[in-house]
Structure formats: structure tokens, C-alpha cells
Amino acid sequence: MATAVERAIKVAMTPPVGPVHIAAYDRILGPEAITTNIIDGVPAQAVAGYPADSGVESLAEILHNAKRPMIYVGDGVNKSGGERLLASVADHFGANVASMWGDLRGVSTAHPMHCGYFRQPVIDLEPDAIVAVGVRHGGSGKSTDFALFESANKLAAVGPDVEIFENIPGLDMAVMADESRTMDRLLELAKREYDSTAYNDRREDALAAARRLRGERRTALQSATEIPGYVRPLALLDAVDAGLEDLGGGVITTEQFAVPLEDVLEKPNGGKNTYIRPAGGSEGYGMGAVLGAKYAAPDKPVVGIVGDGSVYYSDSAFWSAAHHQIPVLYVVPNNGAYGIVAGAFGGANGVMKDTGEYAGVALDGINIVDLAGSFGVEGRRVDDESKMADAVKEGLDTVEQEGRPLVLDVQLPLGLPEGGRPAKTETFREMV
Secondary structure (H helix, E strand, O other), rough: HHHHHHHHHHHHHHOOOOOOOOOHHHHHOEEEOOOOOOOOOOOOOOOOOOOOOOHHHHHHHHHHOOOOEEEOOHHHHHHHHHHHHHHHHHEEEEEEEEEOOOOOOOOOOOOOOOOEHHHHHHHHHHHOEEEEEEEOOOOOOOOOHHHOOOOOOOOEEEEEEEEEEEHOOOOOOOEEEEEHHHHHHHHHHHHHHHOOOHHHHHHHHHHHHHHHHHHHHHHHHHHOOOOOOOHOOOOHHHHHHHHHHHOOOOOOEEEEEOHHHHOOOHHHOOOOEEEEEOOOOOOHHHHHHHHHHHOOOOOOEEEEEOHHHHHHHHHHHHHHHHHHOOOOOEEEEEEEEEHHHHHHHHHHOOOHHHHHHEEOOOOOOOHHHHHHOOOOOOOEEEOOEEEEEHHHHHHHHHHHHHHHOOEEEEEEOOOOOOOOOEEOOOOOOOOO
16 A cells, blocks of 8 residues: 555656546555545655765765776766766776666766666676666566665765665665766865875776677677678667767767667767667657757757667658758668567567567568658668768768758668578468
């Protein structure tokens, strides 16, 4: 009952705020009558501001005393404007950085100290101190959801409300304050009282660990040799990333898993690009996300990397882009499949894996260039890896100079599990 009430209160307080009805069986209620008063208006919430000096000092001591510190970064850092401050704190103390799922902006995923999403770096590096900043740690309802924190002798969290702390068990300290203001105070204290040269060895170890993990992810992502007629994922990713950097930095939105943004090459201070991925797993988000990002950053070049499966969920966004002449570059890593679904089928160890035939997940026979053209957006097909960088450069030039949208349909290897092939498609006559 207490859990239901707590959930109802959270739902009621989440915009758009409003009443929530709880239905309870009378047999779970006691005989005593209970009265209460209805509060008019939005319930008051605690508002965080500047951190207490004692909290900042404790954070500095935790990072100073640790042998393998890790800063766990959430979207609260970006929302508070503390990205650069937190990156400077990590550099100063020689601490590795890992992001909560869905966030690549708190500290840029291209920063040399960035190790990727939280789970694997924690398992691999076993940090003895974890400082979570702006993180709403999520789980899947399993008893192992919080096992990732077990290696840490010291566990601290920073954030503006109590929800930041609820899903991180065993906290040694909690600093309820604005993330950016806290990092600003922490960096000021570090520069004044903690000589950064004292962490030189630890910093080099942290850099080496981050580079190793990044390298392992990139190696696992694709085949070691080129595939005639196709473009491997990293060739696409590196071409887009470098193309935007050459223009002084831009924005990359994404909705796909074939070309993970967290696998970009490291760049000094994280480079100039901004990487945005969806927090959830909805299909079709990426088609509109790139348009919204352009409106939010009208003076920067914007690229949307959208999987072919996601394109088909919201292809009408092509019309919006053409109708309003929104200058964005769509880059479609076209692997001819609902790759994430096919992977789940393969992991189920059922008929599809046994036979190698995957039904209902192959997306063959669809021409994205023609599809985009029907909505008024020019498209270009890329199936030669050696031409990928030039295709991105020419695409960005067209978008920026002519002020119109453009699509690159990039042919990736088939996105089915290893050894898999599309199942034979039955025609109407065969079915009846």
C-alpha cells in the first residue's frame, strides 16, 4: 500500500499535474476511520541551490583518497550546464567517467576519460569510489540492479532532489544541490588545495583504461576487413563525426543501434560536437529529433543518424523537412533489418536461431532514396566505404549552402545475427 501511495504521489506531481485514483480492496484496510485535508495547488518541493562547504570538501576527499575513482554522469549535469566543469574535475583528479544509459552529454562521449555506459566500465575497472552526479539510476526490477555499486568503498551522489539518491543504495554521502554549482565549487577547491600533479600516474592509468575500453568496443562492432558493396559502421560514424568537427562542431542525434555514438573516437576535451540519443526505445523518434535539434541549434550543422527501421515508422518527417526547408542531413545506416529485434530473436535461442531463418525482421526491397524523394527530399546512395567521408562532406555542404534537407542512404552489412538470413517471404497466393 505504501508503495502504491508513493507511486501515485509521483504521478500526480509529474506534469501535467492532476489527481490520481488509488483503488484498494477493503480487506486490506483497517477498521479505524482516517481523515485528511486536501492541499490545493501544486505540492511544494524542495529546491536545491548551492552545496554546503562540508559537502564539497567531502567530495574532494573521496576523489583524493581513492585509488580507482569513477564519476557516474547523468543527464542532470547537462541540464544544469555543468558539462565542462565536470570534465575538468575528472581531469584534475584523474578519474574515469561513465554515463548513465541515454546520456552522452554530461561529459562528452568523445572525452578521453570517458569509458562508455556505466555497466561495463564498472565491471571491468572495479572502482573503489563512485561519485554519481545528476544520475537517476535505473534498473530492471532484478536483485542484481544495484550490484554494480558493490566494488566501491565510498559512494556519493550529487543532485537537486531526493529522487537522485533513492536508487543508489548504501550512500556514504549525498549532496543535495545543483550539479553545476557543486562542480564549480569542487573545481575551485581542487585547484586551491589539491595539486593536480599528485594524480599524474592515476590520470595516465585512467586514460589508458578508457582508451582500451573504447578500442574493444570499436573492434567488436565490425569486421576487420572491408566488405565490397557495403560500408562498415565505424566508417560511417567517423565520417559524420569528423565532417562536423571540420565545420567547427555540430549536433548529432540518433535512433539506431548499428552505429553507436558512444564509440566515436576520442578528441581533446571531448571535441566540439554534441551527441544526443533517446532515453527510451521508441521507434521513429529520430526522424523528428533531428528537426527539433536544428530548431534548438539553428546556427550549427545538424545530422540525424536514423536506422532504416526507424525511418519507416515516421517517414512523413521527410515531408516536414522538405515543406519547411529545414537544413538537416539524414544519414541512414541501412542494414536491411530491424536489427535490435532480430538480435532479440537470436538471443531467445528458438526456431529462428536453430534454422538461421529470420522472419518478419528483414527489410529488403525498399528504396530509401526513392522514398525520401517522394516527399521532396533529395537522397544519395552510398555503398563504397572509400567514398563515405566525401559523401558526408558533400552532403553537409549542400545542406548548409543551399538551406535544404538531404538524405544519405548508407548500405551497411545485413543486420541479422551471425549466420542468419531472411526467411522466405510467402505471397498472398501461397498463404491462401
